[in-house]
Amino acid sequence: MTDSLIKAFNPFTDPVPDVIGLSKRTWVAWLRSLFAMRPVGNYRWLPNATETEIHVLDQGPYNAESSNSRPAVITVVGAGSWSQGALSQKTETAPFPREDPTIFLGMSSVSLTLNVLAREGEEARKLAYLVYRLVPVFEAALQRFGIHGVISNLVVGQETPAGALVQGSSASEWKMVPIQAPYFVKDALELKTPDGVGTFQPMLRAITMQMTTLLNA
Numbered sequence: 001m002t003d004s005l006i007k008a009f010n011p012f013t014d015p016v017p018d019v020i021g022l023s024k025r026t027w028v029a030w031l032r033s034l035f036a037m038r039p040v041g042n043y044r045w046l047p048n049a050t051e052t053e054i055h056v057l058d059q060g061p062y063n064a065e066s067s068n069s070r071p072a073v074i075t076v077v078g079a080g081s082w083s084q085g086a087l088s089q090k091t092e093t094a095p096f097p098r099e100d101p102t103i104f105l106g107m108s109s110v111s112l113t114l115n116v117l118a119r120e121g122e123e124a125r126k127l128a129y130l131v132y133r134l135v136p137v138f139e140a141a142l143q144r145f146g147i148h149g150v151i152s153n154l155v156v157g158q159e160t161p162a163g164a165l166v167q168g169s170s171a172s173e174w175k176m177v178p179i180q181a182p183y184f185v186k187d188a189l190e191l192k193t194p195d196g197v198g199t200f201q202p203m204l205r206a207i208t209m210q211m212t213t214l215l216n217a
Contacts, residue, residue, distance in 0.1 A: 019146065020110055023185045024058065024077045026145045027112065031056045031073055034134065043071065043127065054127075071118040071127055078111035083184065106187045107148070114179040121159045121175040128177035132156040135181065150183040 035045035035054050046052040055072035083106065114131060118124035135142075136151045157178040 017187075019185050019187050020077065020080045020108060023110060023146055023183070024075060024112075026142070026147060027075050027077075027114075028056060028058050030138065030142065030145075031075070031114075031131070034131070034138075035073075069119075071116070071123060073127070073131065074115045074117065076113040076115060078113065080108045080110045080185075083107040083109055107184045108187055109182060109184050112181045112183060114181060116177045116179065117174060119174055121177075124175045124177045125159060128156055128179055132179050146185050148184040148186065150181050153180070153182050155180040 032045050035043055035056065038044045041053070043054045044052070045054050045056055049055070052070065054070050057072060057074045059074060059076050114128075116124050116128040116131065118127060132154065135154055139151055142150060157180065160176045160178070
């Protein structure tokens with residue numbers, strides 16, 4: 001599904017398709033959907049922040065000082081790295097062989113942490129294990145949205161002390177249990193000219209010639 005969302009890309013006029021950002025939104029959508037299906041009174045997620053029984057946030061600030069704060073799952077996407085040997089292109093090996101569109105395919109490895117916060121350690125651990133256990137159940141569904149290989153290195157961590165995520169918190173009873181869920185995301189670019197009709201090869205030649213001119217200046 002991610003591949004189909006990446007349109008023909010012109011590096012001079014189009015923003016770079018952010019597949020890592022899209023994958024982060026996928027995680028938030030999955031977590032919210034997961035908790036939205038739970039019964040009322042059992043950590044049900046609702047769009048209304050004052051009515052929801054659990055918060056699912058994207059690396060945003062979380063007010064643990066509020067007297068009515070609910071448990072939370074906070075997604076933190078870390079570094080992404082291009083997988084070795086992942087880059088291939090749909091062209092011949094000779095320089096500028098044909099005027100065909102160039103399709104670059106690859107995989108990026110992305111680090112992800114799901115921080116589960118609750119007032120009590122046992123509650124945080126229970127919620128963390130729920131998410132940790134259901135990720136493999138939804139592996140196929142996540143793959144359809146571009147998340148690959150997540151169960152290979154899935155780890156649920158130990159309970160951490162207050163202040164590890166909410167800096168300076170005076171609510172000493174807040175606890176956090178992290179889930180490490182690194183994954184791969186597909187990346188695909190079809191390079192075309194600004195009119196979207198021609199191929200990228202003339203632009204590639206122009207860039208290469210400009211580099212040569214600058215280096216020889």
